[in-house]
Amino acid sequence: MEKNKKLKAQLPKGFRDNSEDSIDIRNQVINIIRNECEQFGFKNIETPALEYTEALGKFLPDVDRPSGGVFSFQDDDGQWLSMRYDLTAPLARYVAENYQFIPKPFKRYQFGSVWRNEKPGPGRYREFIQFDADAIGISNNYIDAELCVIVARIFKKIGFSENEYKIKYSSRIIWENLFKQIEIEDMQIPAVLRAVDKLDRVGINGVKDLLLKGREDQSGDFMEGVNLKNDQVNKILDFISNKNSKDDQLSSFEEYLQNYKDLPFEFDPTVVRGLEYYTGLVFEVELTTKVVNDKGKEVIFGSVAGGGRYDKLIARFGKEDVPATGISIGIDRLIYAIEQFDKIQSNKKPLIIIANLIPEQISNYLSIAEVVRDEGYACEIFYGSNNLSKQLKYSDKRKASLVIIIGEDEIKNKTISIKNLTVGKELSKNIDSREEWKELKAGQFIINKDDLIAELKKILG
RNA sequence: GCAGCUGUAGCUCAGUUGGUUAGAGCGCCUGGUUGUGGACCAGGAGGUCGUCUGUUCAAGUCAGACCAGCUGUACCA
Numbered sequence: 001m002e003k004n005k006k007l008k009a010q011l012p013k014g015f016r017d018n019s020e021d022s023i024d025i026r027n028q029v030i031n032i033i034r035n036e037c038e039q040f041g042f043k044n045i046e047t048p049a050l051e052y053t054e055a056l057g058k059f060l061p062d063v064d065r066p067s068g069g070v071f072s073f074q075d076d077d078g079q080w081l082s083m084r085y086d087l088t089a090p091l092a093r094y095v096a097e098n099y100q101f102i103p104k105p106f107k108r109y110q111f112g113s114v115w116r117n118e119k120p121g122p123g124r125y126r127e128f129i130q131f132d133a134d135a136i137g138i139s140n141n142y143i144d145a146e147l148c149v150i151v152a153r154i155f156k157k158i159g160f161s162e163n164e165y166k167i168k169y170s171s172r173i174i175w176e177n178l179f180k181q182i183e184i185e186d187m188q189i190p191a192v193l194r195a196v197d198k199l200d201r202v203g204i205n206g207v208k209d210l211l212l213k214g215r216e217d218q219s220g221d222f223m224e225g226v227n228l229k230n231d232q233v234n235k236i237l238d239f240i241s242n243k244n245s246k247d248d249q250l251s252s253f254e255e256y257l258q259n260y261k262d263l264p265f266e267f268d269p270t271v272v273r274g275l276e277y278y279t280g281l282v283f284e285v286e287l288t289t290k291v292v293n294d295k296g297k298e299v300i301f302g303s304v305a306g307g308g309r310y311d312k313l314i315a316r317f318g319k320e321d322v323p324a325t326g327i328s329i330g331i332d333r334l335i336y337a338i339e340q341f342d343k344i345q346s347n348k349k350p351l352i353i354i355a356n357l358i359p360e361q362i363s364n365y366l367s368i369a370e371v372v373r374d375e376g377y378a379c380e381i382f383y384g385s386n387n388l389s390k391q392l393k394y395s396d397k398r399k400a401s402l403v404i405i406i407g408e409d410e411i412k413n414k415t416i417s418i419k420n421l422t423v424g425k426e427l428s429k430n431i432d433s434r435e436e437w438k439e440l441k442a443g444q445f446i447i448n449k450d451d452l453i454a455e456l457k458k459i460l461g
Numbered sequence: 462g463c464a465g466c467u468g469u470a471g472c473u474c475a476g477u478u479g480g481u482u483a484g485a486g487c488g489c490c491u492g493g494u495u496g497u498g499g500a501c502c503a504g505g506a507g508g509u510c511g512u513c514u515g516u517u518c519a520a521g522u523c524a525g526a527c528c529a530g531c532u533g534u535a536c537c538a
Contacts (some may be wrong), residue, residue, distance in 0.1 A: 013530095085538060088538080104508090118536085119462095121533095122531095209503075217464090218532085219463090219464040222463090274536095319473095355497095357495095387494085389498080391497090392497055396499085407496060419497075419498085420499070424498065429499080432501080434499095439496095441496095441497065443498095
């Protein structure tokens with residue numbers, strides 16, 4: 001290493017450290033989701049972070065872009081391994097590999113980190129947590145509807161009211177029928193679907209430009225269009241704005257949803273999803289309230305959850321066509337929204353810190369800590385300097401609720417001093433002079449040694 | 462990947478037509494105070510001015526290339 005060159009502490013771009021509060025909120029969200037899935041009879045499984053690259057799909061590491069989209073590396077035996085970029089492809093592998101052992105239909109849910117090696121952006125990371133619930137082996141659309149109901153119930157339990165989100169559904173099949181009618185070539189279909197998928201960001205005129213000659217973005221960059229004929233484009237635009245473009249295959253799905261009139265479902269032909277593997281119903285959950293970024297600017301948040309039917313995916317592993325449908329939620333995006341709308345608060349236990357004024361009193365401090373912990377409170381003893389000032393500063397930074405102070409005076413009088421940091425902080429606003437502040441001992445009071453637990457209950461509940 | 466913009470302390474930024482030893486606020490550390498958080502006061506640490514090359518007696522400042530970041534856009538299983 002070069003001399004004088006200090007190691008720079010730096011988080012890899014696109015990755016995050018998580019704070020205690022967001023971990024706590026995440027755990028609460030996961031519990032809500034887990035509970036909902038289990039009530040509908042879904043079983044939990046976990047699969048590993050790594051899979052053989054070929055099991056994940058078409059993204060083999062190539063020489064030009066060694067890790068285009070995925071983090072990959074070569075195993076000892078020369079086989080390529082990749083970090084999973086979603087939970088659906090690993091599920092397909094799991095089902096195909098364990099086909100003779102699992103019950104069919106097979107309904108499972110799963111949480112897990114996934115990784116994508118691509119340019120990070122605002123709200124886009126290279127590591128994030130996904131939740132998936134899938135049903136394998138059921139072709140009846142009731143199950144698609146049931147997945148939508150589960151997701152709707154999850155959002156409801158989290159605290160979103162029915163006008164704050166909606167579940168939009170559509171079907172790939174009605175699009176395929178349209179494409180046949182207006183003679184769109186097979187080659188053009190993915191580009192057309194992608195253009196329609198951008199409706200919420202580029203608007204109806206943007207979609208029109210993309211289907212015709214192309215579109216210029218805000219920075220002046222130009223994107224080539226699909227070059228459809230004018231009347232083809234007009235028919236597509238008509239189709240988008242017509243909420244009655246449904247067909248028969250949606251009827252059992254909608255029949256199921258009729259039983260859940262209090263949940264916000266809505267047919268929307270523009271829900272197409274970018275993914276190629278979908279074969280039937282597709283759905284998306286969208287937040288209808290405005291979302292702002294950390295700079296206070298309003299942003300188009302897009303969908304927080306989505307899914308659909310993918311009847312051909314498992315056949316890749318040599319099985320006969322196995323019908324399958326599923327939904328996934330981007331947990332991190334969901335948490336971002338939850339924090340912004342204050343739907344769930346971190347509910348960490350209040351922390352009590354025992355100041356360490358006299359080292360010889362350690363066994364006394366320890367026994368008090370034990371009693372406090374037995375009552376269910378979080379409690380720690382300060383082991384650093386015996387300087388009380390430092391201990392209080394530390395407690396303040398730790399956002400502790402209370403500090404228990406036992407020094408010579410307290411021992412002599414068989415008392416305990418309790419300092420309520422929250423109350424003290426309030427009081428400090430009205431005090432300017434240092435002497436007065438010290439003298440007041442803001443938020444502090446003395447109790448009888450034996451009354452400790454009773455006092456804690458009184459303050460903290 | 463493509464396009465536009467921006468790079469000066471941990472953060473936000475100032476730095477004059479090129480001219481001594483590069484600044485401020487916030488944050489951080491120490492002390493005022495070994496029994497009291499905040500406020501206040503005093504002090505301190507922290508910079509190869511994104512990198513390299515060039516122009517010049519002289520470059521944070523001018524030019525070029527590169528790199529990085531941001532924003533938009535594309536791809537997205």
